[in-house]
Amino acid sequence: MTRPSTVSDTRRGDTATDPPAPGPGTTRQRGRQPRPGRGGVLAVFLAPALALFLLLVIAPILVAGYASLYKWNGFGLPENFVGLDNYTRAFGDPTFRGDLWRGFVLVLLSLAVQLPAALALAMLLNQPLRGRAAYRLIFFAPYVLSEVTTAVLFTLVFSPNRGLGESVSSWLGADAGAIFADPDTVLFAVFLVVSWKYFGLYMMLFLAARQGIPKELSEAAVTDGATAWQAFRHVTLPLLGPTIRISIFLSVIGTIQLFDMVWVLTGGGPIHTSETMAVTMYQYGFRRFEVGYASAISIVMFLLSLVFALFYQRIVLRRDTAGAITNQGGQR
Amino acid sequence: MTARTSGAQRTRSIVLHLICIGVGALIVVPVWFGVIGGFKDNGQLSTNPLGLPDPWVPENYTDLFASGVFWRQLGNSLLIAVSSTVIVVGAAAMAAFVFARYAFRGREFLVTLFAIGLMFPFAVAILPLFVLLRSMGLLDNPLGVILPQAAFGLPITIIILRQFFRTIPAEVEEAAVLDGCSSFGFFWRVLLPMARPALATVSVLAVVTSWNNFMLPLVVFSDQSWWTLPVGVQAFQGQYADDTARVLAYVVLSMIPALGFYAVAERQLVGGLTGSVKG
DSSP: OOOOHHHHHHHHHHHOOOOOOHHHHHHHTTTTTOTTHHHHHHHHHHHHHHHHHHHIIIHHHHHHHTTTTEOOOSSSOOOOEOHHHHHHHHHOHHHHHHHHHHHHHHHHIIIIIIIIHHHHHHHHHTTTTTTTHHHHHHHHHHGGGOOOHHHHHHHHHTTTSSSSSSHHHHHHHHHHTTTTTTTTHHHHHHHHHHHHHHHHHHHHHHHHHHHTTTTHHHHHHTTTTTHHHIIIIIHHHHHHHHHHHHHHHHHHHHHTTTHHHHHHHHHHHHHHHHHOOOHHHHHHIIIOOOHHHHHHHHHHHEEEEEHHHHHHHHHHHTSSOOOOHHHHHTTO | OOOHHHHHHHHHHHHHHHHHHHHHHHHHHHHHHHHHTSSOOOOOOOHHHHSSOOOHHHHHHHHHHHHHHHHHHHHHHHHHHHHHHHHHHHHHHHHHHHHHOOOOOOOOHHHHHHGGGGOOOOOHHHHHHHHHHHHHHHTSHHHHHHHHHHEEEEEEHHHHHHHHHHHHHHHHHHHHTTTTTOHHHHIIIHHHHHHHHHHHHHHHHHHHHHOOOHHHHHHOOOGGOOOOOOHHHHHHHHTTTTOOHHHHHHHHHHEEEEEHHHHHHHHHHHHHHHHHHHH
């Protein structure tokens, strides 16, 4: 980015100084009267957001928690209480256990391939290079396409008879047209399409972070005799730490909820080899009407996200001012 | 010496360009395949997937323009994106104003509650949300998509706007109050106009999120006349599985609004995304 956004700009100054909230709080400190009718103002301004959020975000999570304890087809009220049976069933189900494993593999692939590639490209686009604005624009473009559009496009690109897959196969000498049909390759194929769409996002985050680091730092290292790689490894990379950690976080949370792409590309098949937790949940909830069981899977997804997020915020992000939750806690 | 340096620099710059062009090709070639594939018939697609069409077959595109289904879905996507954005930005701006400029008991709890909401993906809540929407009679009703989308967009919008509102000096508010502004007057006539860049950023994020949403409209709309573009594209692929060229044309048409919007609002989108991970 040549021009950093106003938001990130002001944000940077903001987190650094962290001023106390202005308004009645500070006025009171100066010994003035609090503003009259304050409670009413608060209620009026908070009501729409709170109502929407409690009714459509919090309540559904609670309902899912409740429904997960019942055997329920989604109609009428749940009556057949089964305790934690849905959860023990899930963890005994090879498909669901496979979902967890496949999620783990996708996260590993992303850490090993997608994020390093995005980082390398960001460093590359940080060099003075003619036309880099155009490259940046193109690399980031897939991010605005919906997962569905991307998935349909790639289904056709690799369609056995009429796609590019045939041509690619003849160059590579391998059967590229069948990567979505072969249980051994389908997960990697899904990963490739996910990376195609999302690497530009990570590249953009790294690029913005890189441009926030003063040039003088790595220049000073080079002046002191460091090679370009040493300057990157020991100066730039540590300073990119917060952004790298946030990217890992986004990647894990994104993988836990991966649905659209898989649903359109493969439907989870062949024989569950590309299925994710969200796809399993959809199958049971909306196709087989086992709403209780599907709710248990939702809750596991939620708990995984929550536990991971809290753990990550405490252990990994503690040093960064970046984490939303730790940030809130440390404010006043 | 100078000649050698500039020679090395030139080699280096050529290598960098080659890498960029290689990566760019990975992105452009599939899209190119779609765009020109839409101008072919299926026979041409099997024999000549990458070359220019011969002859050009515009019917795949013109049929879609004439059919009305595409326009209907485009309109639905637009209606839902705009409504969701107006609601989420309005509600979030009011809440962010209070969170940024008032100290009150329970504030940090509420802020944390919304922040935790960042981790609630649709996929987790979709099932109970569906049951809830059904009991409220909001299935096959655009509000059944608009309101939940607005609700799920609140956390990120509130966090970005709150950070921005906190940077506006208290003196501005004091001056407005001295001039006789009520809290609402200050919010409406002073704060919001000052926050225009931040509002643009969160609006762009909300529009893109809504535009690309698939799971919620998929379960809420069983009535085809409400389908949005992502749902429509997926269904079209199922319906015309044998007619690859026609599906390519539909995919390409559905990409155009998103890419056009990206061309116009790239700066806000990037600013919003890079800004939001810092908060």
